[in-house]
Amino acid sequence: MxxxxxxxxxxxxxxxxxxxxxxxxxxxxxxxxxxxxxxxxxxxxxxxxxxxxxxxxxxxxxxxxxxxxxxxxxxxLATADGTLNPVQQAWIEHDVPQCGYCQAGQIMSATALLSKNSNPSDAEIDASMSGNICRCATYIRIKAAIKTAAQTASGTAFYDATSQPETA
Amino acid sequence: MKPFSVQDDKKVTDLNRRQFFKVSGVAGGGLVLGLGMSASKHANAQLIAEGPSELSPYVQIQSNGRINIFSKNPECGQGIKTGLPLIIAEELDVRWEDVDVIQADIDPTKYGMQLAGGSMSTPMNWTAMRQAGATARLMILAAAAQQLYVPIAELRTSESKVINTTTGDEYNYSEFAELAATMPIPTVEELSLKDPSDFTLLGKRYSGVDNHELVTGKPLFGIDQNRPDMAYATYTKSPALGGTAISFNEVHIKSLNGVIDAFIIAPVGDLIGQGMNGAAIFGGVAIVANSTWAAMKAKQELEVEWDNSAADTNASWSKLVANAESIADQDGPMELLNNGDVDAAFANADQIIESFYEFPYQSHVNLEPQNCTALYENGRIELWAPSQTPTFAEPGVAAIAGISPENVVLNQTRIGGGFGRRLNNDFAFEVTAIARLMEGTPVKLQWTREDDMAFDFYRPGGFHSYKAALNAEGIMVAFSDHFITVAQDENSQRPIEAANLSLDILPMEHLENVRVTQTLQPAAIQTGYMRAPGSNAYAFTFQSFLHEVAEAAGKDYRDFLLDMLDREDLPAPPMPEGMPPGLPAPVAFSNERARNVIASVTDRAEWGRAMPEGRALGLAFYYSHSGYVAQVADVSVNSQKEMTVHKVWSVADFGFIHNLNGAENQVQGSVLDGLSQLMYAKISFEGAVIEQSNFHQYPLLRMSNAPAVDTHFLEPIDVFPSGSGEPALPPALPAIANAIYSASGERVRKTPLSELGYTLV
The missing domain is CATH 3.10.20.30 (Beta-grasp domain)
Incomplete structure (x- = not known):
């Protein structure tokens, strides 16, 4: 099994x-x-x-x-007690979602980027995020939120791959 | 941060255990006061039926002080689930932090028309939502006066509290909620709405109420619905639009792993011709399986014998283009407008400018492919539908299921992109037909991306053959347009759905001599409304052509537009027929508001400044959905047609802006959506078969090519709000196209620009 x-x-x-x-x-x-x-x-x-x-x-x-x-x-991404990852927090702070459908994928690409590059340039953000379509075209706010998350999280781990999900 | 909403069944059950108090809501939106909630078809009704007497369609106050506000309309990314409750909360005089927003059930007896379309949700509901909040507030005050033995005049409200102005004592609303629910409902005349200068909530920035759930991956969307023992379905239709299934490899399909059943469904109604209110489906083959993947895999092995005799196999985009080009230099056979003496004006012209513009069919491509979940059981059907028009869906579902509308329960889900696609409910009708044959089993119908692109209700393509006359002073004195559009068949006397031309587009009402004629070309391809319908195509053609005229006249385009708009307003148009009730009366086009947005955006962009070689600013103005928008684009383009849109400035007058985040989000998205359409968006067809299947053939703008957008609103506080979801899209295309001309000298007269060799770098 x-x-x-x-x-x-x-x-x-x-x-x-x-x-x-x-x-x-x-x-x-x-x-x-x-x-x-x-x-x-x-x-x-x-x-x-x-x-x-x-x-x-x-x-x-x-x-x-x-x-x-x-x-x-x-x-x-959030910790077991429900604390959001800095990327998730930044998404809410910047009111990124419109329809919201693509945003889980966007957030996963953004967290992967920031976990290996804590201070990405605009070009590096573009390169890492260009595989993710947003039909509502929230790209301006996605980029701003990634920069905010990078500042918030500088020096800290983005998530612990062994942590428990908020809900299963 | 906003708390998230209470929606799923488990939470409802939990809430039932608590003490709930309700405050009656109000007028507006067809509310019937005093209707017993226990009669409701919906799960949420339970939570209310256990409480005291009155019905509460919009506001509930819990004993713990939390305030539930119900949002009536579908949320498809336009932000209405945040926007409408904010308006109620303002007049209810509560703190936004105390509010939980709950998606309302579909119930026209309580909420009237529930739809997301036409940028109408805010203007249609602005007054009713204010009254709903003010009513509940007044009933709380009346109850407080009675309970505290204090004259109501000595009480006031602030931040979810009743305050005794004599003693200074403060009381939470919840202390009076139970008594308030028994108070007489005030009349509209008894309500005093706030002066906008006293607003404490409206006009600021709010993050969407579902954002916490969205960023943590909660099941909000239609595609996320899950019912116990649910089956999963695909539905396969003839590639030739309108064809029907005769037979298929049934034995093989049913032998495949995970397949539960497979069957042919006969077509219902005239899907292509009847528009968005009817109940119709194409015929096809349904496969029902124990997982989405099993149903999709079986679909790949499906072999169907189609009867395409009902399909318009002559329908061909390339033939429409060739024919339109061949008649471009004539007037059309149908005259739509003929003011003044156009022939004389052209005969006396100093200069005549002629141009032919082409715009293609386009697809909505919602990122959430169409889907719907349904359970048919005991003569009753329940659906979970990502629909922009749930109010229209119910009768169609009833008709297809062969039951009465009372036996249809439709639950709203969040919508993974509307853009007008989900004004049509074909996905709900298809799952109804499938669920009807799977009695007792909940079925989730999932379209593939390929289904979604091949069976849209497309933005229709078309053509404008324009002609303008300039007099010796370089003044535009006459205009003619031969509009070449699509009809369902050669006998039809009117354009197919969403393919008509409105006759108030600048410069039609701003010149004495104007003629508009029309040619109908047959193509039985289903069409529909796409974000800023009509305007999303005509802004590009009209505003590009007017720029051509200004260039021919040797005038700066800003000055050309301001001169044309320097005139008295016309009277307001009459209310169009067939519009839903509750709409504010149409207002006249305001030349002053148009001039203001043009003046403001050109100031912000420093219009007229020197630009480097190969780089220029382009300007466009467009008025749609009662919104005035002017935009300036800063564009570079080189000899290889590699272009960059560096920045777009947008100035809009949408009246009062009540959630600045929401409006700004809509403008940013609209501008980028406009760039995406200009560059890439095209659907073509041969033999009534759509030629694009997925995003590799129908690209969308990606982050690397997204320009900065400077978003500004003119906010005249005494002006009724209009909607912000659509009107910022149309001017983006011509602003960029006009900049391309100014940067390179090349005029683009058709979209998408990718077909003309342009790329974004």
């Missing part, structure tokens, strides 16, 4: 077809619907999650390839 390590928890996925994309396992089997379906071909970034801290498009990752890897989703 296969298990995945998601947001620091071991989750049983039963006898699922190993070719099933991680996106649909998260959404349909595990109830982690914060990760979104947008295009199914890695064009939009709405399904972005972290694999061992690196951003990936979960619509392209067969679930059978994921044993022994740490998966982090939007539900795993």
């Amino acid at each position: 296969a298990t995945l390590n998601i947001n620091g928890q071991s989750m049983d996925i039963g006898e699922l077809d190993p070719s099933t994309p991680l996106l649909w396992v998260l959404r349909d089997e595990l109830g982690l619907v914060g990760t979104k379906y947008g295009c199914g071909i890695a064009q939009c970034g709405a399904c972005t999650v972290h694999l061992d801290g690196a951003p990936v498009r979960s619509c392209q990752i067969p679930v059978g390839t994921l044993e022994n890897q740490q998966i982090t989703t939007i539900e795993g």
